[in-house]
Amino acid sequence: MTDISLDTLASPAARPRRDIGLKRRYAAERRFRLYGVLAIAVGLAFLAVMLTTIVSKGYTAFWQTTVTLAVHFDEKIIDPENKRATDPNVLITANYPKLAEAALIEKLGIDPSDRATVRKLKGFLSDGSRVQLRAIVAADPSVIGTTRNVDILAAANLDSAYKGQIDLNVPESRRKVSDQQVEWMNKLKAEGVMAEHFNTGLFSYGASSRPETSGVGVALIGSFYMMVIVLLLALPIGVAASIYLEEFAKKSRFTDLIEVNINNLAAVPSIVFGLLGLAVFINFLGLPRSASFVGGLVLTLMTLPTIIIATRAALAAVPPSIRSAALGLGASKMQMVFQHILPLAAPGILTGTIIGLARALGETAPLLLIGMVAFVADYPKTPFDPATALPVQIYMWANEAERAFVERMSGAIIILLIFLMAMNIVAIVLRRRFERRW
Amino acid sequence: MSFLLVFAIVLAIGLIAFAVGRQRARAQDDGTVKPHSRAHYHGWLAFLTGVIPAVLFLAAWDIGASAYLNSHIHAALPADVADGTVAHEDLAAGLVKSLASGMRRLDSQTLAALPQTFAELQPMLAAKGVALAPDTQDYMIPIAADANRVSDRLDMIVAVVSIGLVLIGSVYGLSRITPRGRARNHVEKVMLWSLLGASTLAILTTIGIVLSMLFQTIAFFEKIPLTNFFFGTVWDPRFAAAGSGGAEGQFGLIPLLAGTLYIAFVALLVAVPIGLMSAVYMSEYAAPKVRAVVKPALELLAGIPTIVYGIFALVTLGPFLRDISAALAGGTPFIQAQSILTAGLVMGVMLIPVVSSLSDDIITAVPRAMRDGSLGLGATRSETIKRVILPAALPGIVGAILLTASRAIGETMIVVLAAGVAANLTLNPFEAMTTITVKIVNQLTGDLEFNTPQTLVAFALGITLFALTLVMNIVALYIVRKYREQYE
Numbered sequence: 065m066t067d068i069s070l071d072t073l074a075s076p077a078a079r080p081r082r083d084i085g086l087k088r089r090y091a092a093e094r095r096f097r098l099y100g101v102l103a104i105a106v107g108l109a110f111l112a113v114m115l116t117t118i119v120s121k122g123y124t125a126f127w128q129t130t131v132t133l134a135v136h137f138d139e140k141i142i143d144p145e146n147k148r149a150t151d152p153n154v155l156i157t158a159n160y161p162k163l164a165e166a167a168l169i170e171k172l173g174i175d176p177s178d179r180a181t182v183r184k185l186k187g188f189l190s191d192g193s194r195v196q197l198r199a200i201v202a203a204d205p206s207v208i209g210t211t212r213n214v215d216i217l218a219a220a221n222l223d224s225a226y227k228g229q230i231d232l233n234v235p236e237s238r239r240k241v242s243d244q245q246v247e248w249m250n251k252l253k254a255e256g257v258m259a260e261h262f263n264t265g266l267f268s269y270g271a272s273s274r275p276e277t278s279g280v281g282v283a284l285i286g287s288f289y290m291m292v293i294v295l296l297l298a299l300p301i302g303v304a305a306s307i308y309l310e311e312f313a314k315k316s317r318f319t320d321l322i323e324v325n326i327n328n329l330a331a332v333p334s335i336v337f338g339l340l341g342l343a344v345f346i347n348f349l350g351l352p353r354s355a356s357f358v359g360g361l362v363l364t365l366m367t368l369p370t371i372i373i374a375t376r377a378a379l380a381a382v383p384p385s386i387r388s389a390a391l392g393l394g395a396s397k398m399q400m401v402f403q404h405i406l407p408l409a410a411p412g413i414l415t416g417t418i419i420g421l422a423r424a425l426g427e428t429a430p431l432l433l434i435g436m437v438a439f440v441a442d443y444p445k446t447p448f449d450p451a452t453a454l455p456v457q458i459y460m461w462a463n464e465a466e467r468a469f470v471e472r473m474s475g476a477i478i479i480l481l482i483f484l485m486a487m488n489i490v491a492i493v494l495r496r497r498f499e500r501r502w
Numbered sequence: 503m504s505f506l507l508v509f510a511i512v513l514a515i516g517l518i519a520f521a522v523g524r525q526r527a528r529a530q531d532d533g534t535v536k537p538h539s540r541a542h543y544h545g546w547l548a549f550l551t552g553v554i555p556a557v558l559f560l561a562a563w564d565i566g567a568s569a570y571l572n573s574h575i576h577a578a579l580p581a582d583v584a585d586g587t588v589a590h591e592d593l594a595a596g597l598v599k600s601l602a603s604g605m606r607r608l609d610s611q612t613l614a615a616l617p618q619t620f621a622e623l624q625p626m627l628a629a630k631g632v633a634l635a636p637d638t639q640d641y642m643i644p645i646a647a648d649a650n651r652v653s654d655r656l657d658m659i660v661a662v663v664s665i666g667l668v669l670i671g672s673v674y675g676l677s678r679i680t681p682r683g684r685a686r687n688h689v690e691k692v693m694l695w696s697l698l699g700a701s702t703l704a705i706l707t708t709i710g711i712v713l714s715m716l717f718q719t720i721a722f723f724e725k726i727p728l729t730n731f732f733f734g735t736v737w738d739p740r741f742a743a744a745g746s747g748g749a750e751g752q753f754g755l756i757p758l759l760a761g762t763l764y765i766a767f768v769a770l771l772v773a774v775p776i777g778l779m780s781a782v783y784m785s786e787y788a789a790p791k792v793r794a795v796v797k798p799a800l801e802l803l804a805g806i807p808t809i810v811y812g813i814f815a816l817v818t819l820g821p822f823l824r825d826i827s828a829a830l831a832g833g834t835p836f837i838q839a840q841s842i843l844t845a846g847l848v849m850g851v852m853l854i855p856v857v858s859s860l861s862d863d864i865i866t867a868v869p870r871a872m873r874d875g876s877l878g879l880g881a882t883r884s885e886t887i888k889r890v891i892l893p894a895a896l897p898g899i900v901g902a903i904l905l906t907a908s909r910a911i912g913e914t915m916i917v918v919l920a921a922g923v924a925a926n927l928t929l930n931p932f933e934a935m936t937t938i939t940v941k942i943v944n945q946l947t948g949d950l951e952f953n954t955p956q957t958l959v960a961f962a963l964g965i966t967l968f969a970l971t972l973v974m975n976i977v978a979l980y981i982v983r984k985y986r987e988q989y990e
Binding site: 326455 | 568686693694696697698700701705708710711714715717775776777778782783784787796800802806807810813817818851854855883884885888905911913915939942960964967968972975976
């Protein structure tokens with residue numbers, strides 16, 4: 065472009081062009097550009113591959129195979145000696161899986177005396193039927209002796225087979241479901257007795273050694289407690305610290321020290337906060353291990369620098385004219401900050417807080433050290449009870465060998481990512497909606 | 503009465519004082535004298551004069567009481583236990599404490615006729631859902647009951663005194679309300695002090711980090727000599743090799759440090775070129791529309807928790823690389839499923855947005871005039887970037903790379919899942935190596951006894967990691983700041 069006009073300017077009688085390597089230089093330019101596009105493409109491709117593999121592995125976790133059986137609550141099996149009126153333990157320790165098995169035997173039309181065939185039923189229904197049927201009986205003992213339709217969970221291997229995740233071409237001895245079980249499965253499927261339902265258990269169950277009865281219920285509650293604690297502690301403390309540093313502190317060695325500290329804490333590896341929590345909160349202060357309260361404290365310390373940095377930026381963005389106006393009308397400095405600057409900076413503060421919370425929600429390493437890697441089956445009633453957190457639950461499932469746990473794990477990752485995405489979207493919306501450009 | 507209940511009562515009394523104070527100040531304002539502060543400041547002042555001393559007392563007492571109770575239990579332990587090692591005594595005291603807290607759940611009738619043997623007591627506690635260690639001894643039962651009585655008495659005293667304090671304080675505050683009283687100034691002074699207090703938490707956290715790790719590290723080095731840790735090339739904390747490490751096992755830092763640095767190096771090899779190039783492309787080439795879509799998408803990479811990257815490496819990428827290498831080599835894979843390469847690759851991708859957002863800031867900080875000058879002299883855009891902008895931004899980029907490296911060194915979940923646990927010393931990127939962070943997690947997630955070198959070493963590792971990243975961060979922040987000043 066330029067060289068042409070220059071050439072024509074210099075000599076109207078077209079001289080032979082000076083070779084300044086333009087072709088080579090433009091080629092280099094295009095190459096450079098290509099590198100840039102490639103770099104971005106690599107990053108985005110990795111993101112896409114990672115998300116699709118996780119979603120493709122995990123979306124099936126949101127469905128669970130159940131078998132609808134007419135369970136006869138046989139008094140002879142539950143309470144053969146008729147002692148339940150005097151001994152409450154009878155109803156707790158009764159052989160409930162036997163009821164489910166009997167119902168299945170009847171459904172499949174197997175001869176109950178055919179021991180060899182009955183034995184093949186082992187591993188068809190989940191052992192979770194014990195808890196499920198016991199709950200029914202405990203809620204209403206009068207059910208004993210009657211028959212009721214119950215949706216009983218299929219065992220994890222059958223669930224996988226139903227979803228087509230087990231390769232049936234592999235020789236029978238090398239896979240976890242037998243040909244006989246597959247045949248039964250297909251029969252039940254054809255009758256509409258065995259079907260997939262939305263897996264509410266994934267959200268409500270706690271830890272379990274059986275994939276089909278394990279879920280993120282406890283982890284969700286634990287994570288929720290921690291987020292509440294982080295919000296209640298980190299937001300006020302962070303905002304107070306930023307107000308002091310941004311509006312009141314005079315430049316001194318002390319405030320310099322605080323600033324250096326905050327910047328450094330923002331870059332300290334998260335696992336170091338876990339060590340701090342273990343040594344100070346658990347060993348020194350004697351707080352309980354595995355408690356979401358301790359997890360919340362550790363995550364608070366970790367999130368504080370993020371919130372402080374965001375809040376200071378938001379406070380600094382409020383123009384000085386507002387400050388002058390408030391002071392000029394006779395407000396004290398404290399009144400100016402709390403009644404004028406803080407409300408104007410609130411959207412920025414909230415955005416920073418939500419992003420900090422999202423980071424805290426996905427954080428795993430420090431929680432491993434304060435004992436959140438725990439097998440917790442019961443819901444934590446208070447933040448001081450043992451609990452796990454969503455990412456820690458994912459980590460624990462990652463260490464399980466069974467295939468069905470991988471499915472659960474990917475499902476839990478999807479849940480975690482949905483939460484994170486929702487938080488980030490809220491942050492973006494807040495910023496778009498309320499942010500002011502001065 | 504529990505601590506929380508007392509605290510709630512104190513707060514409630516304070517709030518009443520607030521309401522009364524505000525009312526009083528309003529009533530005093532008859533229009534003759536111009537009040538100095540608005541009514542609610544008088545209310546808050548009454549609240550603060552009541553609540554602050556009570557809460558301070560409550561906090562001090564709570565710390566003192568638990569120390570007193572501890573020594574009380576220790577003193578009550580029989581002589582043969584108290585003569586034993588400290589760890590044994592602590593263990594017994596711990597059992598007494600858990601027994602005492604378990605007995606809190608029993609009703610008063612059971613407590614009045616408390617069984618004298620643990621064998622009888624255990625089923626009663628179990629019925630209330632209290633599970634206790636089986637080595638609880640019979641002699642602990644009276645001690646626990648006594649400890650409960652003492653702590654009840656202490657709780658009673660603290661409740662009475664702090665409620666008394668809040669009452670006296672509020673009444674004093676209320677009595678001082680006058681129209682010209684400078685309530686606002688006092689309240690604001692308290693607010694200022696609490697703001698200052700909040701900002702010193704950052705310093706306290708750092709001190710807490712250093713001290714907590716320092717004490718445990720000192721305890722560790724009392725058992726294991728310094729040279730064994732810093733110069734040992736064998737990591738084998740459980741079992742000792744014959745005649746080389748003593749009975750305690752060997753705690754050589756070198757293989758862990760080498761693994762940490764190697765993986766971080768591989769990660770930087772991935773992250774720096776890709777991150778830098780995408781930052782350059784975004785800031786210099788991309789059309790605003792492309793930028794608006796691609797930039798948040800890349801930042802999404804930064805928002806994904808590291809555990810997800812770790813799982814991806816463990817479940818998908820690691821096996822994939824292993825299978826590919828098996829196909830290439832015809833049978834036996836030369837890349838292990840958990841390897842430096844896998845961990846480094848995935849960590850590198852995780853760090854792309856870190857590098858690119860840091861270098862984006864730095865590139866845009868290069869003054870417009872330099873860019874325009876170069877373009878005006880006829881350089882192409884890529885020549886401008888390569889010969890003018892990048893050299894000008896170099897110190898900042900070095901700082902950014904240092905910051906990224908410190909992230910890579912401190913990263914935990916990816917390496918825990920993808921790098922393996924074997925402490926090898928190798929140069930082959932296809933083999934597994936382990937890192938400092940992996941070993942911290944490994945040493946502290948088991949059911950290990952606390953005062954053994956096996957757990958204490960985690961703190962020594964932690965302080966090494968902390969020192970390493972601290973130095974890198976300080977240098978990086980210094981460089982970045984110096985660089986910014988240059989163009990401001």
